[in-house]
Amino acid sequence: MIQLAQIIFILSVLVILHEFGHYITAKWFKVRVEKFYLFMDAGFSLVKKKIGETEWGIGWLPIGGYVKLSGMIDESMDTEQMKQEAQPWEFRSKPAWQRLIIMLGGIIVNILLAWFIYSVMYSTVGKKYVSTEIIQKNGLSFGEVGQNAGFVNGDKIVSVDGKFQENFNRMVMDILFSHEVVVERNGQEVKLNLTDEQIGDILAKEGRSFIAPRLQAAKIDSVWVGSNASSAGLKKGDSIVGLNNQKFKFTDEFSSRLSKFKNDSVSITVIRNNKEELIRAKVDSVGKLGFMFSSYLKDDYVVDQKMSFTEAIPEAVKESWALLVYNVKSFKLILRPSTGAYKQVKSPVGIARQLPDEWNWEFIWNFTALFSIGLAFMNLLPIPGLDGGHALFTIVEMITGKTLSDKAAGYVQTAGMIILLTLMALTFGKDIFELIADKFF
Structure with missing residues (x-):
């Protein structure tokens, strides 16, 4: 309601x-x-x-x-x-x-x-936005469709169509509208050109969540009831730091390695009560155990620019113009049938469902x-x-x-x-x- x-x-x-x-x-x-x-x-x-x-x-x-x-x-x-x-x-x-x-x-x-x-x-309240520079400090993590489009976990976005976008949410949109994306990968610059079909996959399957900050080894936030993780004894608050005696630094490394052991058993190294323990667990048919890492806190990456009213007016004009440009770009994307972007158009009913519950x-x-x-x-x-x-x-x-x-x-x-x-x-x-x-x- x-x-x-x-x-x-x-x-x-x-x-x-x-x-x-x-x-x-x-x-x-x-x-x-x-x-x-x-x-x-x-x-x-x-x-x-x-x-x-x-x-x-x-x-x-x-x-x-x-x-x-x-x-x-x-x-x-x-x-x-x-x-x-x-x-x-x-x-x-x-x-x-x-x-x-x-x-x-x-x-x-x-x-x-x-x-x-x-x-x-x-x-x-200030001008608030998620900083691209801060959020990709450790590189970025990509979903399956993002990796299929050529991105690799750890990539950092250098530019989109020749420009660096300081607002992370805008940068994600820029990628969908782009002709060329330049990423830094292992110290080298790599150019990517997304096809309409790849953009369509991103929009249909993962949306903006196809790209996220690369998180360092984190604690388990929740364990699903009846899952293999639950059966193995994994608990909320456990910190997972290794898989089959191989340590890892980032959570996406764990997920990537785990997916190679579908329907197999693995040994997981966890830190519990400041002590390191080994736990044996069964991996399911899709390469999962049935738990969720603690998600990143968006506020950790938010920049809040305070300004006076006179300073705010030109910034407001600039923001309104930028949004108008994004509307034009979105419309052009919708007119490209191969992207399937027209399927994402929402009525007020669809928009309402995306609004917060509070x-x-x-x-x-x-x-x-x-x-x-x-x-x-x-x-x-x-x-x-x-x-x-x-x-x-x-x-x-x-x-x-x-x-x-x-x-x-x-x-x-x-x-x-x-x-x-x-x-x-x-x-x-x-x-x-x-x-x-x-x-x-």
Whole structure:
């Protein structure tokens, strides 16, 4: 329920402010706003009240919101008023440059919102990120798909497309978007070029977890009930330092060596109560014993940059621009079918499932800013039914001096809405199925 409450809160903030951008610019240019809705009111609304010339309400379908402007064919598909003579207060009566500003008003507010949130966050709690330099001090550890793509445990990322990314989370994303990755391996620089198929494997099987810090020999965090580790007598808190009389320094070395003894027995050296002990254990068919090492603490690698509000403003602008660039790169990746990135697109249901189980204002506001830039980018796309589609036709009109007929505009709007609703249905359907599958299967 907390995850649901968080996504509803975030969506509400973003939708209200986005639509307010359209509303306030329409008011500036004296365009009548007939409706202002949070969420869609297909068939009926949950709440509505007429104030002045505008009906304010909340719809039952949480997939966005809208403002209905007089004299404009929009999501409402109300074409009747377009048959009447144009009135001074109607959208269609305004100059093209004013209509363009109204169409871009929501996008502008989304960007300004992200700037404001980041400025406040950076000047209060600080700018926080996981340091690439710190996290790969001992090198990096890679999952199976990462190793199949050419990475080796112990590699250090030198550059991605010629640049070193100080933010580790961004660096992982950069690798997925990259043309060339340079790693330091045993004192030598090695160049890697990931194929679309390798990127697809990373996205489908391991995601961001395909790469992690290389941890020194650590304690056992948990032993699975009924596992071979449990039967052998391994306990939480044991430090594993050797396998078959061979000592190792890093946990990935242990895992790699263990995988060579599938369905066999091994001798494990552990430190328990400051004493070294040997324990005999059976390895299962996939090369595991059935325990988990203590995971790394993310806070150990976090850099927190404190700054004043005046220092935070340019940093917030820089961050917002960087996020917009990442949205462009993500979209380009989605358009490459061989990567399978389109399968990772999530609806609000899927996004909500990834939110934390506890209410955390710092996370929520950071996520709201991130989502706000994503919403701005999505609405910039020149697709009929989105702000970018309306803006494109307006720009063409400004250049050519010609406008679409009301009939043609209606067809274009209908086609755009069909495309958007189809995509929404597919993403919602996928995420709802996964939710049900996780709960009952």
